[in-house]
Amino acid sequence: MVNQIKIRNPRTGINDYFITQPTVEQIATKCLNLRPAQIEWEKSGIEKRIQAMQQWKETIFSHREKLTQALVNDTGRLIESRLEIDSVANSIDRWCKLAPQLLSTESTKTTTIPFIQLQNQFSPYPLVGIISPWNFPLLLSLIDAIPALIAGCAVAIKPSEITPRFIQPLLETIAKIPLLCDVFTYIEGTGETGAALIEYVDFICFTGSVATGKKVAEAAAKRFIPACLELGGKDPAIVLASADLELATSALLWASVVNAGQSCLSIERIYVAESILTEFITKLTEKAKGLKLAYPNVESGEIGPIISIKQAEIIREHLQDAVTKGAVIHCGGNVENLDGGFWCLPTVLDRVNHSMKIMTEETFGPIIPVMSFTTIEEAVKLANDTIYGLSAAVFAGSEAEALAVASQINAGGISINDAGLTALINEGEKNSFKFSGLGTSRMGVDGMKRFMRKKAILSKVNSVINPWWFKS
Known part of the structure; x- marks a missing residue:
């Protein structure tokens, strides 16, 4: 039986929209389908990913009127809806500019042991899950997704069920970018959908209340996956x-x-x-x-x-x-x-x-x-x-x-x-104190680096006998 969820219009109070609650199997399938494409997305290289993201930005602009109206219907306000779209475009530009340097392979260096050299390499988490809130539905669903995608991750987003009207027009823009649409999707649904999403991803980002953030952190800990949480404030x-x-x-x-x-x-x-x-x-x-x-x-x-x-x-x-x-x-x-x-x-x-x-x-x-x-x-x-x-x-x-x-x-x-x-100041790396959050900063260069696992490649450069080996 199809489980439809009625969505209230904040200006009229009328339930004038609905979404369909997916089954756990449907969520799992969506996530599993992203994984093979992520391998190709990562292999395509930073320049190809940047090109795809810039093409997507232009497609968002070409769908601006439709997307703005959906956000107005979701939130009841116009000024902030326009600001959300501009902020997303600026975020794409900013991360595209920073990424080549942040994701470049580090040069080889000699270690404290003269005949051992070190090179650090980066490996993206294959699939990042994002659970986002209703107050800035477009911007806060993408504030983590954009750097994750450019870093080479696939991304699945579960936005708030209170403001879901923007999802369909945004998915239309994603579908127009061949390389991107296979690694990036939205999944409608309630909190149950968010809970299920955590079971199928390698990294989870959450923005929302302290109460729900605690549940997300516990679920991530049980799966032994990283969690970045930005929670409430006073x-x-x-x-x-x-x-x-x-x-x-x-x-x-x-x-x-x-x-x-x-x-x-x-x-x-x-x-x-x-x-x-x-x-x-x-x-x-x-x-x-x-x-x-x-x-x-x-x-x-x-x-x-x-x-x-x-x-x-x-x-x-x-x-x-x-x-x-x-x-x-x-x-x-x-x-x-x-x-x-x-x-x-x-x-x-x-x-x-x-x-x-x-x-x-x-x-x-x-x-x-x-x-x-x-x-x-x-x-x-x-x-x-x-x-x-x-x-x-x-x-x-x-x-x-x-x-x-x-x-x-x-x-x-x-x-x-x-x-x-x-x-407003994206360079300002910071950590949340107390119950306001957990994990690495989404601001500054750490906003992208957190989606990369660091490898240490240790190379022996000559045939000397290591002094710590057993003597023959």
């Missing part, structure tokens, strides 16, 4: 008394509510020096009130809908918990149902504390809680009072002052006098 920002408040409020507003706050790199809590708290909240609230919902149409404003029903419920729960415990809302503050979609205006609130879910649990919405501090030691302690350690931001009158604070924050990527930079 990113803090610290604003010192010397900070430029005009700059800080503009940066933090963007970093908190872009994509309606549905980003693991969103700033989710702000700690402000007590002496500037009132001025900071006044400026931030004024700017937040200037943003509008992208309703009734996608070009009406900057803030799109809450994509997931479950997330809308979490945002509502966090707001209610905060208000019940004494928080004061300065703007926004409600999750509204407008024509079936869930929406939330940028919300600034203060008189918050760490007894509130809004300060300790991932909210994943356009919510900006602000809490005061009296000493830098207190601010750092509050920033580090979390199970997460993805990103952070520090604002101060000088870079040196901000760096002194940043060095004490337990997070993988910290922006100085700006916010959300770790999503």
Whole structure:
């Protein structure tokens, strides 16, 4: 019996699309079919792979309108959908430029034993599996896939079942590139599909919640395969008394509510020096009130809908918990149902504390809680009072002052006098701290090197008798 899954439209609330849940046998077959082609893909060489990826990029551009509309239907927003396509193209170009040097055979060198020479070679993991989230469905399904493909791996992706409409138009672009289509595929389905995928791949990448990330890590460990996990965050920002408040409020507003706050790199809590708290909240609230919902149409404003029903419920729960415990809302503050979609205006609130879910649990919405501090030691302690350690931001009158604070924050990527930079600066290699992730950085050169296993070729260059051999 065919198992069809109904998919909700985030703008209308109507189930206007469906996907078919594959059987375990179908998943296994898809994965097994990629393996023979991967051998040829690897043998074709880096230049051929780069050529194929560049051809695919041009095909994506030629299908841009159809792909954009699918993403709009998936997520309910236009600006970010266009950005996703551009970011994918930029990612292809960047990795194609870096790959020849990163994947080149290293020169032979003499070891500490004079008659033994060493050469390192690279061997790609044959099949990489990717389980990706719903908040940036195209970009986050490909952020790991692009470097893996160029490295010589085959790739199978299981995207979120909440936003699957982009899959078919994207598969149409892949099908037009002969060398690529045999080593690259998407598999629709629920979490069960992702769990099954882990059983048939050699390397797994996952972006999503801590709860699911733990399950992925356990399943990968049982199979003894590497796992790269980027999980949740509750990113803090610290604003010192010397900070430029005009700059800080503009940066933090963007970093908190872009994509309606549905980003693991969103700033989710702000700690402000007590002496500037009132001025900071006044400026931030004024700017937040200037943003509008992208309703009734996608070009009406900057803030799109809450994509997931479950997330809308979490945002509502966090707001209610905060208000019940004494928080004061300065703007926004409600999750509204407008024509079936869930929406939330940028919300600034203060008189918050760490007894509130809004300060300790991932909210994943356009919510900006602000809490005061009296000493830098207190601010750092509050920033580090979390199970997460993805990103952070520090604002101060000088870079040196901000760096002194940043060095004490337990997070993988910290922006100085700006916010959300770790999503934009691809050279910034970093590791997630605590429960925010596991494995090698997807940024910087490690973003590609992690898909390569390193071999050491040790060659004896003359016929001397090794001094450690048994004497005859």
